[in-house]
Amino acid sequence: MVKARKYVVKRYFEGVPKRDDFEIIEYELPPIQNGEILVKAEWVSVDPYLRAYNNFRFPVPYDQFSYQVGLVEDSKDPRFPVGTRVVSHKGWCDYSVMNANVSNSPAEIIYKLPDMKDFSNSLGIGAVGLPGATAYFGLLEICQPKAGETVVVTGAAGAVGSLVGQIAKIKGCRVIGFAGSDDKVNWLEKDLGFDKAFNYKTVDVQKVLKKAAPKGVDCYFDNVGGEISSIIIGQMNDFGRVAVCGSISSYNDDFAKLPKATILQIPLVMKQLKIEGFLAPRWRDRWSEAFSDLYKWIKSGDLKTREHVTEGFDKLYDAFIGMLNGENIGKALVKI
Ligand SMILES: NC(=O)C1=CN([C@@H]2O[C@H](COP(=O)(O)OP(=O)(O)OC[C@H]3O[C@@H](n4cnc5c(N)ncnc54)[C@H](OP(=O)(O)O)[C@@H]3O)[C@@H](O)[C@H]2O)C=CC1
Ligand SMILES: C/C=C/C(C)=O
Numbered sequence: 001m002v003k004a005r006k007y008v009v010k011r012y013f014e015g016v017p018k019r020d021d022f023e024i025i026e027y028e029l030p031p032i033q034n035g036e037i038l039v040k041a042e043w044v045s046v047d048p049y050l051r052a053y054n055n056f057r058f059p060v061p062y063d064q065f066s067y068q069v070g071l072v073e074d075s076k077d078p079r080f081p082v083g084t085r086v087v088s089h090k091g092w093c094d095y096s097v098m099n100a101n102v103s104n105s106p107a108e109i110i111y112k113l114p115d116m117k118d119f120s121n122s123l124g125i126g127a128v129g130l131p132g133a134t135a136y137f138g139l140l141e142i143c144q145p146k147a148g149e150t151v152v153v154t155g156a157a158g159a160v161g162s163l164v165g166q167i168a169k170i171k172g173c174r175v176i177g178f179a180g181s182d183d184k185v186n187w188l189e190k191d192l193g194f195d196k197a198f199n200y201k202t203v204d205v206q207k208v209l210k211k212a213a214p215k216g217v218d219c220y221f222d223n224v225g226g227e228i229s230s231i232i233i234g235q236m237n238d239f240g241r242v243a244v245c246g247s248i249s250s251y252n253d254d255f256a257k258l259p260k261a262t263i264l265q266i267p268l269v270m271k272q273l274k275i276e277g278f279l280a281p282r283w284r285d286r287w288s289e290a291f292s293d294l295y296k297w298i299k300s301g302d303l304k305t306r307e308h309v310t311e312g313f314d315k316l317y318d319a320f321i322g323m324l325n326g327e328n329i330g331k332a333l334v335k336i
Helices: 048-052 121-125 130-143 159-170 182-191 205-212 226-233 265-270 280-300 313-324
Strands: 002-009 022-029 036-045 068-075 085-088 095-099 110-112 150-154 174-179 196-199 217-222 236-244 274-277 307-311 331-335
Touching: 002 095, 002 313, 022 095, 036 085, 036 121, 048 313, 068 121, 085 095, 085 121, 121 130, 121 331, 130 159, 130 217, 130 236, 130 280, 150 159, 150 226, 159 174, 159 217, 159 280, 174 182, 174 205, 182 196, 196 205, 205 226, 217 226, 226 236, 307 313, 313 331
Parallel strands: 150 174, 150 217, 174 196, 217 236, 236 274, 307 331
Antiparallel strands: 002 022, 036 068, 036 095, 036 331, 068 085, 085 110
C-alpha cells in the first residue's frame, strides 16, 4: 500500500484563495490493476487558471487539478514501464494511480514526457508544456505575426508571456512587453531581447506605448485583460490581431461586480480588428509540433527559460498565491 497526499478544494474562493479553502487529505492508494500505473509527482504546476476555473467549472469539493511531471514507480501498462516520466493533469498530489486507457478528457490526460536531455524535466509543465503550447499557438495561429510587425504582450515576464515575446522576436517582430516590476522589465530587455518593456504599475501606458510603437501595434497577446488591454487595443493598426489568452487582472474579482469596460467597438470597427479568445487544448493534437520547435529553440539558445521554483508539497498553496501576487519571473512551479 502506498500512502498518498492530495489537496482538496473545499469551497468556492472569495477574492484571493485562502489557505483553509484547501484541505490536505492523506489516504492509502489501492494496488494497481491491469492498465494502471503508479506515479510519484516530481514537479507540480501552479497556474492562474486554477483560480479562474474555480468559480464555475466544478462542483466543490474537488481535487486540485493542474499539470504535473511524475515518475512511474509501478506499472501494469506496458506502454509506461517503470522509470518512464509522464505528464498528467493529476494536480496537487504526491502519488497517484493513473489509467491512460481512460485518458480521453483534459482532466485525465497522460502522455510521456518528451526527452529533455540536458534540460530539466520541469520544462514539461513549462516551456515544453501547457504554457509553451499556449504561447506558440496563441501567437502563431491567432496573431499570425509577420516579420517587421509590432507585437505587444502583457503578463510579459510570466510563463506564457516571456515565451510569446521571444517567439515573436524569432519571427522577426518588434516586441514590447508590460510586466509588474522593474526587475521583470530589466530581465525582458537585457536577457530576453525585448525591444522595450515597461512596468505597468509605474508608467502611463497610453503615453509610453505611443512612444515605443509610433507606427501602432499589429498584434496584441492579452494575458491580463482589464483597462490596460483597452488602452493597447486603442492603439492598434488596421487589420490588427488580438489573441485573448487570459484575464488575470480579474480572476480574484467578483464577476457580478466587475468595472464597466471602455468601449472597444470604435477601434474594432474603424481598424477592422480581429479579436479571438482561445484555449491551448484546442490544438492538443498538435502540441508535439509546438514542443519540437520550442525544444529546438531552447537548445539553440534562441529561447531562454526561467523558473520560479518553490520546494515542498506543503508549499503548494504559498507558491500558488505567490504567483497570483506576481512573485514569479518565468514559470511558477513546485518541486515535490
Ligand atoms: N488560454 C489558455 O489556454 C491559457 C491561458 N493562460 C492565461 O495566460 C495568462 C498568464 O498565465 P501564466 O503565464 O501561466 O502565468 P504567469 O506566469 O504570467 O503568472 C501570473 C502573473 O500575472 C501577473 N498578474 C497578477 N495580477 C495581475 C493584475 N491584476 N494585472 C496584471 N497582471 C497581473 C503577475 O505578473 P506581474 O508582476 O507582471 O503583474 C503574475 O506573475 C493568464 O491569464 C492565464 O490564465 C495560461 C495558460 C493557458
Ligand atoms: C487552460 C488554461 C486556461 C486559462 C484561461 O488560463
